[in-house]
Amino acid sequence: MKTILTLALSLSVASSIASGAATVDKADRFCITQYNQCLAAVAATAAKAEVITSTDYVWNAKDGDKVAALKLKGDIARGRKSYEICAACHLPSGSGVSNIRLPQLAGQHASVMIKQLSDIRAGIRYTPTMEPFAKTRKGPQELADLAAYIETLCIPHEHGRYEGADADQRIAEGKVIYIDKCKICHGADGDGDKTQFYPVIAGQHYQYLVRQLIEIRDGIRHNADPDMVKALKKFSDSDRVAVSAYMASLSMAGRMCPVTADSKKK
Numbered sequence: 001m002k003t004i005l006t007l008a009l010s011l012s013v014a015s016s017i018a019s020g021a022a023t024v025d026k027a028d029r030f031c032i033t034q035y036n037q038c039l040a041a042v043a044a045t046a047a048k049a050e051v052i053t054s055t056d057y058v059w060n061a062k063d064g065d066k067v068a069a070l071k072l073k074g075d076i077a078r079g080r081k082s083y084e085i086c087a088a089c090h091l092p093s094g095s096g097v098s099n100i101r102l103p104q105l106a107g108q109h110a111s112v113m114i115k116q117l118s119d120i121r122a123g124i125r126y127t128p129t130m131e132p133f134a135k136t137r138k139g140p141q142e143l144a145d146l147a148a149y150i151e152t153l154c155i156p157h158e159h160g161r162y163e164g165a166d167a168d169q170r171i172a173e174g175k176v177i178y179i180d181k182c183k184i185c186h187g188a189d190g191d192g193d194k195t196q197f198y199p200v201i202a203g204q205h206y207q208y209l210v211r212q213l214i215e216i217r218d219g220i221r222h223n224a225d226p227d228m229v230k231a232l233k234k235f236s237d238s239d240r241v242a243v244s245a246y247m248a249s250l251s252m253a254g255r256m257c258p259v260t261a262d263s264k265k266k
């Protein structure tokens with residue numbers, strides 16, 4: 001049974017998401033050093049969300065566009081062309097923006113991209129900003145093409161990290177948590193596992209990571225692995241900051257590249 005709770009709206013945040021592709025606004029800056037303000041911004045985004053509370057969700061069920069797209073060979077040249085519309089938000093380099101909203105995509109496993117895009121198309125990962133762009137893809141072949149292209153992009157070394165004065169201490173705390181609870185799936189270097197649909201975490205923006213940990217916990221991002229959801233339910237604010245600070249510090253040897261003119265555009 002699928003029950004959807006629609007919570008109260010906060011339109012100002014929605015409109016700033018829509019126009020936020022190229023800006024790092026004041027509220028986002030707070031996330032770096034002042035966690036409470038960051039949480040307020042996340043809460044405002046979450047307030048608009050449809051939280052799917054069904055208990056019968058089967059993680060990564062073998063159905064829909066995903067299965068079809070995974071069987072197809074992605075065409076990198078066609079993917080590059082399709083990606084032009086995506087670059088408006090995720091930037092031509094795929095680096096996204098160092099804020100709570102726009103993830104870095106470059107170098108993500110094609111399997112992960114296909115799962116996430118299919119889930120967004122199917123409405124089981126709630127993201128009003130991204131949804132229209134997922135829904136208007138022509139079909140499984142275009143998903144495969146996009147995923148093949150994005151996987152070829154190198155992961156920008158320069159991305160949003162935790163910049164508080166206590167960064168060293170936070171990263172050290174986060175490492176302990178990560179090794180204990182997260183490394184088994186996301187890998188020692190944050191390289192995930194393409195065969196298991198576990199995403200690359202290395203190179204991801206700190207603020208986006210913090211928001212995902214909340215949205216995965218709360219079922220806004222309903223398509224998440226249940227074992228991970230369980231682990232995240234027990235996290236304190238401090239744990240979220242620490243583990244996100246650590247994840248954003250990870251680096252995958254041979255997959256990261258220097259910042260380009262495109263990824264510098266903020």
Ligand code: HEC
Pocket residue numbers: 017018082083085086087088089090101102103104105113116117125126127129130133134137146199221
């Ligand atoms: C209007 C801005 C916008 C456009 C255009 C856009 N996206 Fe996104 N995308 C977002 C936002 C915002 C998120 C974060 C969603 C969330 O938090 O759940 C996102 C998330 C994603 C994710 C999930 C990333 C992850 O790490 O899980 C993928 C994959 C993605 N986008 C691919 C694409 C592709 C491919 C296109 C082009 C067809 C595209 N996006 C176009 C805004 C956009």
Ligand code: HEC
Pocket residue numbers: 103115178181182183184185186196197198199200204209212213223224225227228231232243
């Ligand atoms: C059982 C394997 C597993 C474990 C353990 C796990 N994860 Fe995940 N994680 C996933 C999968 C799979 C996804 C992609 C979401 C989905 O579709 O399920 C994901 C997604 C994420 C994302 C979002 C990435 C993005 O690009 O949007 C973050 C952040 C994350 N995990 C953090 C963590 C942290 C922190 C821990 C440790 C507490 C953890 N994960 C433990 C499997 C796991």
